[in-house]
Amino acid sequence: MKAALAVVLIAFAEFAEARLIGQNLFIAGDGFTIERAISDADAQRTAQDSRSYKVLVLKTELARLVDSSATPGIRQLFLKARQDGAMFYACAKDLKALDLEPSDLLTGVRVVRGFPSKNGDAVQEWEKKLPLAPDRKMRSICAAG
Numbered sequence: 001m002k003a004a005l006a007v008v009l010i011a012f013a014e015f016a017e018a019r020l021i022g023q024n025l026f027i028a029g030d031g032f033t034i035e036r037a038i039s040d041a042d043a044q045r046t047a048q049d050s051r052s053y054k055v056l057v058l059k060t061e062l063a064r065l066v067d068s069s070a071t072p073g074i075r076q077l078f079l080k081a082r083q084d085g086a087m088f089y090a091c092a093k094d095l096k097a098l099d100l101e102p103s104d105l106l107t108g109v110r111v112v113r114g115f116p117s118k119n120g121d122a123v124q125e126w127e128k129k130l131p132l133a134p135d136r137k138m139r140s141i142c143a144a145g
Helices: 002-021 034-044 059-063 072-083 092-097 136-141
Strands: 025-028 053-057 086-091 109-112
Touching (some): 025 034, 025 136, 053 136, 059 092, 072 086, 086 092, 092 109
16 A cells, blocks of 8 residues: 555656646747647647647747737637647747737737846836746746846
8 A cells, every 4th residue: 555655656746846847848949930849749748648738939939929910820820729738938038039028929828937037137017027937947948147
C-alpha cells in the first residue's frame, strides 16, 4: 500500500513540476511561425496530455495578431486553434518593442509579464496590471531586460 501511495505522490509531483516548467508550451517566433507552432502542438501532444496547450507568440509573429491588420487566414487559424484548446500568450516586452498595447491584439491573446527587470526599466501603466506568465519557462522568455 505504501509503495502504491509513493508512486502516486511521485507521479503527481512530476506532473506539478512539469506544469510549472512549461508543459504543452509551443513557441511562435525566432524562426518558427504561428502555423508551425500549432502544427507542432498537433503532432507532439498525446492522448495523455491536457486538451489545452499554450502558444507563446513572440516579436515578428506577434505583429500578425494585431487586430487591425490580421489577415483572414490568420484570424481563421487563430479561432480554430482556440476551439481546439490553444491558449495564446504574448510577452509585454514584445508589445512594448512593437509600440502596441494589449487592446491592439486579437481578442483572446493573453498578455503576460515575465520576471522583473534587473536594471529598473520603466514600466508602463498597463504593464503593472498584467498577470505573471503561467509557468517558469514563459516567465523567463518574457523577462524584461
